Amino acid sequence: MRTTDLSELAAFDAVARHRSFRRAGDERGVTASAISHAVSNLEARIGIRLLNRTTRSVSLTDAGAMLLARLSPAFGDIGSALDALNQFRDTPFGKVRINAPNSVAPFVFGPVMGQLIEANPNLELEIVATDRLVDIVDEGFDAGIRLGESLRDGMTAVKIKPSLRLVVVGSPAYFEKHPQPMKPADLQDHVCIRNIYPSGAAYPWEFRHHGKAIEFEPTGPLSLDDHELMVGAALSGITLAYVWEDRARPYLENGRLVECLASWRAPEDWLYLYYPTRKYLSAGLRAIIEALRI
Structure with a gap:
């Protein structure tokens, strides 16, 4: 041929x-x-x-x-x-394309990108971060990252680090005008961001207390699909936000944000790297899995 x-x-x-x-x-x-x-x-x-x-x-x-x-x-x-x-090379060679939610990609890849590239100089890592729902097969990705391990048939899931937790935060300026909520029901009296997917569908704020699951569905004036925007809105003092703790941590540590309802936090969420089940994984993807797995 x-x-x-x-x-x-x-x-x-x-x-x-x-x-x-x-x-x-x-x-x-x-x-x-x-x-x-x-x-x-x-x-x-x-x-x-x-x-x-x-x-x-x-x-x-x-x-x-x-x-x-x-x-x-x-x-x-x-x-x-x-x-x-690749078995005849010192390190894996070639491109690996991975899709990850924009809201969590920095926490997954930030700690490992440097060491991955340094340890695997012939590896070309391409990360596309978007909260849009992506079909990794149709769009040519080697793997994807998502919350939860419920996947369609033909996919393999590997639990990876870090675990993530969502927290309710507001600024000191906000709490000068509003009392801190003591239980999820109190949120009805607060200005709260509606968390949405890129499709526009909203998802509730989730809580757990003494083994009981509770959901709150905000009806506030802001609907956002990006956690950085949510943090920015909370910093402005106009609203409460329900965001990844790691995203808010720098502001919690310097006092610009305050966490509330800490005793009602939902359990940690685990992230999974998933890929089409097949007999042979590329050496590059195997190296990435080893760097990320729990």
Whole structure:
């Protein structure tokens, strides 16, 4: 097989998996037009259309679906064979792409990025931090990070550090105007941020006391999906915020924020690194897992 044949097949494989020329180009490190040209050359040479293209979508023809089903295991074997060469190197080689929530990524990777790169100089670590719900397979990630280990079939989860805890905080200026809440029910009389996902869906403030779980759903004027913005709002003295303790810690330590309802804190949440279950993990991803696991 000519090198150009393999390159064109790899371009088709990327487009078929991502259903996007742009994302396929990002994965392959080339432009979307270069990917389109490669796939068109492949179709011209074999005389069969593999993709249905519109201005808004890309889908597989029956022939394209059959080819993808045969190609994917083959490319997986090639990738595993190449990665196996890492045993002959001192350190792992190649790129690892990881998706992580923006709200927790600094606490996960901040303590380990330096040592990972120093210990693995041939490792290229790409971290995309977003609180948007991401399909790591469709978007070409090797792994993702999320709270909780409830995952769809075909995924493996590894518990990683650190554990995280959410706390209710407000500024001294806020508490000059409002009494500190003594129990979650008191929050009804306070200005509280609505915590939302990027989709706009809200999630409640959760508490636990003597084994009893309690939820509070704020109805305040602010709805935010970013914990840094939440901390900023709390610092301004206009509202209470429900944020990761690590995000608020510098301000709790210097007195610019005050924690309340500490005895009602919900249990710690654990983070998990997850990845598609498969027979062979890349050496780079294994190194990252070892650096992060509990």
